[in-house]
Amino acid sequence: MSIAPKPRSALLIVGHGSTQNPDSSAPYFEHAEQIRRRGLFAEVHCCFWKEEPSMREASYLFDSDEIYVVPDFISEGYFTQDVIPRELQLSGPTTVLRGKTFHYCLPVGVHPSMTDLILRRAKEVAPDADPAATTLIITGHGTGFNKNSTKAIHDQVALIAASGAGYAAVVAAFMEEAPFIADWDQLALTPNVVVVPFFISDGLHSYQDIPVLLGIETEIGPAASQREVFRHNPHSLRGKSLFYSSAIGTEPLIADVILDLIGDFDISHKITNEPVATIFPQSVEPLTSSQKLLHAIANGVHRIGEIEIGIVVSNDRLELNDQITKPTTETSDSNQRFSLCHAADVALRDANGAPGLTTYAGPGAAREIAAYAEDGTYRFLHAQRNLRRGWLLCLDTVEDLRLALDQFYPACVGLWLAQQDASLEVEHLRDKLQRQSGMYQRVRSLSNEALQELVPLTCSSAVPCARHLLWQVDADTPLLPSAASHRRGLPDDVPAAAAIPLLCREACNHWVAECLAAAKAAKSATPVSQ
Numbered sequence: 001m002s003i004a005p006k007p008r009s010a011l012l013i014v015g016h017g018s019t020q021n022p023d024s025s026a027p028y029f030e031h032a033e034q035i036r037r038r039g040l041f042a043e044v045h046c047c048f049w050k051e052e053p054s055m056r057e058a059s060y061l062f063d064s065d066e067i068y069v070v071p072d073f074i075s076e077g078y079f080t081q082d083v084i085p086r087e088l089q090l091s092g093p094t095t096v097l098r099g100k101t102f103h104y105c106l107p108v109g110v111h112p113s114m115t116d117l118i119l120r121r122a123k124e125v126a127p128d129a130d131p132a133a134t135t136l137i138i139t140g141h142g143t144g145f146n147k148n149s150t151k152a153i154h155d156q157v158a159l160i161a162a163s164g165a166g167y168a169a170v171v172a173a174f175m176e177e178a179p180f181i182a183d184w185d186q187l188a189l190t191p192n193v194v195v196v197p198f199f200i201s202d203g204l205h206s207y208q209d210i211p212v213l214l215g216i217e218t219e220i221g222p223a224a225s226q227r228e229v230f231r232h233n234p235h236s237l238r239g240k241s242l243f244y245s246s247a248i249g250t251e252p253l254i255a256d257v258i259l260d261l262i263g264d265f266d267i268s269h270k271i272t273n274e275p276v277a278t279i280f281p282q283s284v285e286p287l288t289s290s291q292k293l294l295h296a297i298a299n300g301v302h303r304i305g306e307i308e309i310g311i312v313v314s315n316d317r318l319e320l321n322d323q324i325t326k327p328t329t330e331t332s333d334s335n336q337r338f339s340l341c342h343a344a345d346v347a348l349r350d351a352n353g354a355p356g357l358t359t360y361a362g363p364g365a366a367r368e369i370a371a372y373a374e375d376g377t378y379r380f381l382h383a384q385r386n387l388r389r390g391w392l393l394c395l396d397t398v399e400d401l402r403l404a405l406d407q408f409y410p411a412c413v414g415l416w417l418a419q420q421d422a423s424l425e426v427e428h429l430r431d432k433l434q435r436q437s438g439m440y441q442r443v444r445s446l447s448n449e450a451l452q453e454l455v456p457l458t459c460s461s462a463v464p465c466a467r468h469l470l471w472q473v474d475a476d477t478p479l480l481p482s483a484a485s486h487r488r489g490l491p492d493d494v495p496a497a498a499a500i501p502l503l504c505r506e507a508c509n510h511w512v513a514e515c516l517a518a519a520k521a522a523k524s525a526t527p528v529s530q
């Protein structure tokens, strides 16, 4: 199905993310970029459960008044039915919140076209294997935590078995429940076996755990981007030829599934493609956030966190900071081009460019630059002061600049603009902890004293987070003075008016994970009553 352009609407792709593996969120950004390139929506962004931007920060990414929310999840369950509606404050298929209309679509994994994608992926990974001599295994996690993901795999097995694809057998197998993927050779009677992981991303399970269970690897290795586990098919193991594919969610056609889900939503909820009504007449439409950013740069803003924002003049030379501290007609030009580099590398730029720096182009490169620190550490907290040096990123438009800044410091431009127009909503820690569900509910039991102790430990750890803490324990309990609570989210070496502050409007999910660890430690330290 192709959908008509929605130039006044936005798309929000929601994913799980990971604090351990940057490859976990890669497919979501790739799906977003594919859809963005088609020009169907005014804006396309991602948000995550485990990474930044969080779901609550997501609304600060958008200017549009109508937002389609698509969970890039493999099945319905805890996240799609509980976590996402709670975090995005959705009350049904369509929710109007603070003047914006959110449409909540089904998750990608339940769409009928997933069956074709699995078959396509199986053919890609084993193009010469005769289906009649091949067993196709669809594998997932298993266990009772999410029965729906197990059901989704069994459903796909039944659909493919009935599809006429010609496989000798199609079976389901799981990491943590029978039939076990570790027994793949006993599940298959054929000489060829194709294994397709039914996950969205190549995270810990598909890249690290399952290869060990299959016998491809002897021990769990590093993250996907540093591995070549899928490039050595077929594997001759246990007397068979084993073909192992990457996760089904990495299939580029998932972008089409996302669009199909939006088309289905429109049909089933009778949503027409009429322009969304706006309270502003055409002549006085408010500035977009990109236009506001452009004006701020024209008025001397040139720093965010560890990043220096430069402009590129028409003869392709880089303008240095002291030349852009005053507004000029040139810097108000919507065709303006920009450059970003580490603030410590400004001296390496010169009139001929930046010969000492590796040059990248386009906002997509920002994610790659920001992913790892110099020492190889994964930077899941983007405001940590360990951004690597040695690069120059060139951007052709202010929209690309905004996208790149949202990769380096997720949602921070939007949070800053919201603070300026007094629309920024801060959520205090008790409110955040109170809405936790599942195993995270136990964080509610932590005392105020325990929470106060966690602030410097979590926000000013070995590599401090640079964000300015706007939240308190609760409305009446400010944070105790500490290095973390004193930060203002601004660099020390430029005037405040020249920088976009990094703001923290609520405790991040890394913070909540630390709370959970503290709550568990407190419980295990409590003496058992006799």
Ligand code: SF4
Residues within 6 Å of the ligand: 381, 383, 458, 459, 465, 466, 467, 468, 469, 504, 506, 507, 508, 509, 510, 511
């Ligand atoms: S809660 Fe602390 S560590 Fe997390 S984003 Fe905010 S300032 Fe950074």
